[in-house]
Amino acid sequence: MTDISQTPDTTPVAKPKGSLFDKDARTKRRNAAEGRFKLYGIAAIGIGLLMLVVLVTKIVTAGTGAFQQSFLELSVELKEDKLDKKGNRNIEDIKKVSTFGYAPLISAALEAEVQKLGIQTDLKPKGMGKILSKATQADLRNYVIANPDEIGNTVSFRFLVNSRVDGYMKGRVTRESIANDKSISVPQLDLVDQLRDAGVLYKTFNPDFIFGSDASDQRPEAAGIGVSMLGSLFMMLVVLALALPIGVAASIYLEEFAPQNRLTDIIEVNISNLAAVPSIVFGILGLAVFINYMHLPTSAPLVGGLVLTLMTLPTIIISTRASLKAVPPSIRDAALGVGASKMQSVFHHVLPLAAPGILTGTIIGLAQALGETAPLLLIGMVGFIASNPPDGIVAGFLSPNSAMPAQIYEWSKRADPAFYERAWGGIIILLIFLVTMNTIAVILRRRFERRW
């Protein structure tokens, strides 16, 4: 206080400033800067939201096409002398006829249809046949094997058309864009136009995309995501069966029982760091430990599930601990007060109260695992053509399969742009799963959220 008394402050009182109603130039300038700053913030949020809109729009516009497919409906005579020479409808004999045996039947059916409709075309039958998919013969063969009684009859059958024709029907392929394309020619497109006008070539909903299996890179029109969806399902089962109990057990230990010591510290630091380890590193771990060392089968959903379990564990542990922490100590005290052991108080009282939170965290962890791709690349779940659904539960876990994100990646690498449509369509399905899971998590949280 001494300075006040020793050095009397002789400066005059602050001179009255101008009226509050007049803004001086500096204030105006500062307010302009304020406005600009606020604008930057709005712009930043705008950019973020714009990107979201662009992304979603792109996914929807590029992906919905995959749910529709063009088919050509033809009446095929299933000639007995070609398909069942012995005429005894023995299924083994019918199976001996390879897909090549069906080619002439389809070709004949197409020719007959063109003639019946009175379509003028310079194309030879072989050229006409090119508008059909390479998968048609196998499709027809499967149909015959499933319905041997139809042999000898003339049946109406929906054939997949070539991906280029499909693209033409969807507007992806135009007459200009096929100039250098060997797979399709302008006369073929003329034929397609006429068949479409006649109503036998049409676009319709394609359940095979959702439930079907992947096809080789020559037949994008036949590719579906169903089998890899099963692969994802089996992986998620593994993750759920392992990550939930282990995660909950670890959280209970750390939150309720762990003494304050070095080991606990190490575990805690470890968990928070594991949560940030790049996912590809888990893939390397899976490759080295599960495949190279333990010799588990490559590409198996079991291995994928194990890797994703290790990857999601930290997420689940962190959220489970948060929900255990949210249960007030008074609940524990009450249980201990009536003579329950610590273990009983945790398992009988704390855990049930924390269950909604744990479930929410688990679902979010599962959603994260469902969308993860990078570690799957290293354990061989990419590059594998998931052409047959697993036959049984054990095979579901152990036989090679793909997974949804891996299947999408696989499609994105293939040369034919028709696969890109498949990839976007796959993303729509993947996102539907993720949105559903997250919505359930949000609803659970809202519903059971308790403020103590």
Added chain:
Amino acid sequence: MNDMTRVERTVDSKAIKIAANDVQVHYGDTHAIKDVNVEIEDKTVTAFIGPSGCGKSTFLRCLNRMNDTIDICRVTGDILLDGEDIYDKRVDPVQLRAKVGMVFQKPNPFPKSIYDNVAYGPRIHGLAKNKAELDELVEKSLRRGAIWDEVKDRLDAPGTGLSGGQQQRLCIARAVATEPEVLLMDEPCSALDPIATAQVEELIDDLRKRYSVVIVTHSMQQAARVSQKTAFFHLGNLVEFGETGQIFTNPEDPRTESYITGRIG
């Protein structure tokens, strides 16, 4: 009740700095300040006292529109500073706050050096033309904040490293540096120990020579020590306003008396 405050007002002789007429403050659905009329004089220390939650801090924050930062807060009625309504649309709260400085309950120095803490206001308002002028202004403010001798050798040290009392005096110096006409102090000593409190109180008395000071305090002794005028708030009402001596020795309202004698609050 309002009649009483009007009666008291006739006693003073100094210029009226701030006049509040029929001020109402709503926080969402809560009616926090009801119908307050008060006139605050220049070069006087006015104390707002009352039990916690009585609205004294809320009212103080209306005087420099700090309540604007709270979304759900609504203020009606007039508050005139030198005859100009501070809630007028043309008024920029930024300019207003340069004229009406504020010191807060908890010392809140910025995480900057002591020098930069004090220079912050002059810099944003462009009060100094050059470095020398700014240096001078900082020194003058620190002297007025009665802390110059303690910090003059370490102006570059962080303001957060000072003791609580020093921090609060630094904050006062910081508020003084923008050359305000009114200084609002919201329980400036509540976080300080008795010695630091005494220093700040001495400083407040000194500040009265230049500014109109309004201080909110929960300590009646402090109000009695530093203020010339006292306003007693209760449940959002201004119960009584008058000369400090009179309020403490001869309150007119029974509620004031109850509070002073410790029966409520």
Added chain:
Amino acid sequence: MALSWLLLILLALAVIGYFAGRSRALASADGDARALHSLPSYYGYNVALTALIPALGILIIWLLAQPLIVENTVSGMIPDTAISEGSDRGLVMSEVRRVAYGLDGAIASGLLSEAQARNADADVQALTQSLKDAGQVLTQDISKPILLAAQKYRGITSTGSIAMQMAVLIVALVGAALAYIRTHKEFRARNVVEQGILALLLLAASIAILTTVGIVLSMLFETMNFFQLHSWKDFFLGSTWAPNFRGGSELSILPLLWGTLYISLVALLVAVPVGLFAAIYLSEYATGATRSIAKPLLEILAGIPTIVYGLFALLTVGPALVSLFGDGGALGLGWMASSNAVLTAGLVMGIMLIPFVSSLSDDIINAVPQSMRDGSLGLGATKSETVRQVVLPAALPGIVGAILLAASRAIGETMIVVMAAGAIAKFSGNPFEAMTTITTRIVSQLTGDTDFASPETLVAFALGLTLFIITLGLNIFALYIVRKYREQYE
């Protein structure tokens, strides 16, 4: 006997043990549960757990250790002469393993009898042929030492499996019997069971450590193998990345590291300003309603799988950039040859990181005490002045931590760069060129047909370990900064 049968037997034993223990306890108290120290079920659990847990423990340890022991024993019996020039023990061992599996497969498909497979004097050529007939994959003709080693391998493995099954069953039985005998009404079953459960909980918590140890060890061993085959100087100090599966590869991490850092930098240049300004707006300006809509919407971006961003980069952003900057593009610049480029990957990764940066910064900005803002506003500062000169400097350490965490994300991101960055390793400052990253090369070296004895494959482990160390270091440092920052305001 398959593993699943062993597990089923153990489970059955546990269930039987549960009921046996429970009823023995009740019997010892003459059917009066109140005379027991613990609830009857605890006696059951005691027997079941004592039977199950040690047996399972032995099973797991055995399963993990056996391959290592077999490998070492068999590897020791291959004479040095059997290792041909340019090959090494690891390569020979993988051949031995292939032959051993081949023999198993041939027996399973009925082409060989057990005796034929065990015959040490078998005609090597005939055996090779019959294995090939059985559809088994062999890379070369079997030589005598390899056959012997393979037979030994099979022998030890099958003996080991039988021994393991015996050991596991004996331990389970002994455990169950001991616990059963000890069951008496005075026995403190609950305490024992709870101790056991506590041990299980601790074990679950230790899996986090085991994972880290597993990550480090698995990569460390292969990295050491790599450095035996390839000079560490080239890896750390070389300047070229040119893997060549015929040998003579140049495998330097530096060009990959450059690509990784460059792309991450572009990503951060997008994500940090946008994310930071979004966080500032949301925490300082936005009304409650705006905040409750905009914040979750932005966070959707964080929940989108990276494969989606990868596809977006590959099929949308890349072509769009080419149509702007490419040859004959809208700007007529001709700077960009292919849609795979640093800019493509960086931009999309930046979009992905926006919500990451914004929600971390939002938390950190909110941790700055309100009194700090009041102090500044009370002096007549505008909000933006308050944010720039008081809030941001106060939040700086926390924001730096958040940016470091985002950088670690960017460095470890895989799918976007695999799909959009390209495969060319080079030092270049041109963002319109394709470059490659550490993660991309890990994927390309470890997918497809890989030979775990060649440096070209093993380098992926060295890259992975480097990546792990870099991201771990960044994370630890960032978390440390953020924690220090939070403590300051608590």
